[in-house]
Amino acid sequence: MTPLLIGLAGGLGAAARYSLDSLIQARQRTTLPIGTVIINVLGSALIGILLGLSWSGSLRGQIWNLGAVGLLGGFTTASTISYEAVRLGEEGRIKAAVAVSIFTLVSAVGAATLTATIFGP
Numbered sequence: 001m002t003p004l005l006i007g008l009a010g011g012l013g014a015a016a017r018y019s020l021d022s023l024i025q026a027r028q029r030t031t032l033p034i035g036t037v038i039i040n041v042l043g044s045a046l047i048g049i050l051l052g053l054s055w056s057g058s059l060r061g062q063i064w065n066l067g068a069v070g071l072l073g074g075f076t077t078a079s080t081i082s083y084e085a086v087r088l089g090e091e092g093r094i095k096a097a098v099a100v101s102i103f104t105l106v107s108a109v110g111a112a113t114l115t116a117t118i119f120g121p
Contacts, residue, residue: 002062006070013074017043031091033084033100036077041107043076048112052119076108 017039024035050068053059081104088097 002065006065009066009070010074013043013071013076016071017075017077032088032096033081036080036084037100037104037107040076040078040081040104041111043072044108045111045115047072047076048115048117049119051112052116052121055116055120057121 020039021035024038028034047068050059050064050072054061054064081101085097085101088094088100
């Protein structure tokens with residue numbers, strides 16, 4: 001039953017990502033993938049919270065699986081930011097592609113590390 005629940009949670013996360021990205025994209029005037037960056041950093045921060053709680057013993061394994069692996073795994077996406085970087089590169093915007101890639105990686109890992117440390121033991 002657990003794989004099915006994780007899959008359903010992942011589907012909910014993907015639907016939430018699509019909805020939030022659509023809202024962000026409708027309100028911006030740039031072709032940079034701002035929505036994708038925000039979603040990946042936000043999702044990583046939330047994963048960090050769950051990780052910190054699991055380290056402290058406040059979070060059981062099943063909740064980790066459903067929340068971090070399922071819901072937030074579906075919400076965040078490395079493949080979309082990779083696609084966006086390739087798209088920028090194909091448009092000849094190499095500096096933008098590199099900047100978005102590095103910024104997303106550093107910010108997402110930083111957000112996860114910071115929140116895990118805050119919510120951890």
